[in-house]
Amino acid sequence: MSGDLLVQLFLSGIGMGFIFALIAIGLTLIYGVMNVVNFAHGEFLMLSMYASYLAFATWGADPVVTLPFVAVMMFVFGLLVYYLLVRRVMQGSMNSQIFATFGLMVFMQAAAQFIMGADYFAVRSGLLSGVLEVGPFTLPAPQLAAVVGASTATGALYWLVFRTATGRSLRAASQDRQAASTLGINVDRMYALAWGIGAACVGIAGSLLSNFYPVFPRVGAMFVLIAYVAVALGGFGSIHGALVAGVIIGLLKVLAGFFISSQLKFVPVYLLYLIVVLVRPRGLFGRL
């Protein structure tokens, strides 16, 4: 096989990987801050993909243009989910926390199917369709945009979480909620912020993804499984971990799809999950 093809595979693996990473970062941020797994995270992705597609289909607005709006919309949606649902079960048992977002997952998926039907919708001939010729390589533009967009978003998140006062409060709330509140940090607001940012991350991922992936009601279920694996591999609650693991999984998936069979491309990823669970349950960078 030619080096050209290898580079393209590598790029598309990295592109996918950054999108997985962005989805996983949203998940791990919420988990890290408040110890709750958002089982509806995949459906957040689906919602943002439908939003990108509908904006394109009705106004002809390209996903690249609507990306900031989708991110803001998802931020607000994350806040709503926190205040209307998650906050009400925080005092309850762990089971009711699990079921709450699980019910949201079932509901959102069924609602999508009810409103949009089971059909696949794709953004066709958007600004980013086509390829870029870089030297000897032809690179698909949507994947390049995914790399650029997802790494920018990840960078911004890093800056927010590790370099700002808000980020410090967020991390304080995640480490010790009681100590944080005695220091005057509004923990409740930090939780809401985590949900908002987490949802915005997955919103950006969905917006970038809609350039080259069709949207349908179960699309989120597929991607979120990968995100779970990324979070488990990276270590629950670790943002670095989610980033590294997302890229590893993206590469693994693309290479497996090429060398084994496109139908079985997810199997090595799931095997990787089992190995992590058996050998290193806390993941690469996890605290546990």
Place this chain on the structure above:
Amino acid sequence: MKSLALAGLLGVLLVVPLALSDRPFELRMMVVIFLYAMLGHGWNILGGYAGQISVGHGLFFGLGAYTSTVLSLKLGLNPWFGMAAGGAVAAAAGVLVGIPCFRLKGHYFVIATLVVAESAFQLFIAWDWVGGAMGLQLPVQEQGLLNLQFHRNKVPYYYIALGLLAAVTALVWWLENSRFGYILRALRDDEEAARSLGFSPASYKLLAMALSAGIVGIGGVFFAQYVLFIDPFSVLALSFSVVIALIPILGGAGTVAGPILGAIVLVPISEYSRVLFSGTGRNVDLLIYGFLIMLISVYRPDGLAGLFRARRERREYVPG
């Protein structure tokens, strides 16, 4: 008093088919209620009593259905043997899944069951030897109890499903008051305390998993014989795993009545919504289910059975 009411209920259930023999819709609904209540019991042993929430039990249902169907198609084996084999394969798979996954707790365990079940779903879609995405059709055989196939008159399915449900209900009832049942609940409520009393969490959880998966697997075999056609989408899909968990969660996890109550509420919702929105493929039942799960988790975390219990406790409360 309680046993008298129960005997009366069983008597009514035994004569119900006489009224339903020419009403296939209602008959089918009763069969599905019995089947789902049985699946709910299965899930409940692990999820309700042992406190290990699985959202991947569709895997065991599918394994049961595929085991008996493949044995029948490839080796010509009798479905009753298939039922035993299906239960055994599902139980064995449960143990295999449990060994790595029980190292995880809480949310992590839930995710693990999700990942395992979804991988199996995708493997079965790609696995041509068992029909891949096309599924498997069971050949029509002479009807009768021996072949576990009934074509014109479906009433026997009713009695078989009722019999299975009665047997599993009796088993769970016994389990609830047995030493094993107490140990499971102790593990659920405080694993460290149970461990300090000398009970190994891993082996009891594995036993609960085997029992739970085996029951669900047997349910899968019954389903395959009832529908005579299986594919990954109908027996292994994640949405079906969700339904299996939802039955006892709605009814009341960790109670004998829970799965039965859950099935009585959930099955008519899905059957009637299927009639109302027939052929649209709009999944209205899942829309309602999802909403119900959110409502329950916010307002009634202990399910419908908790509602009854709360009323009884109020009545029995003597001030002073």
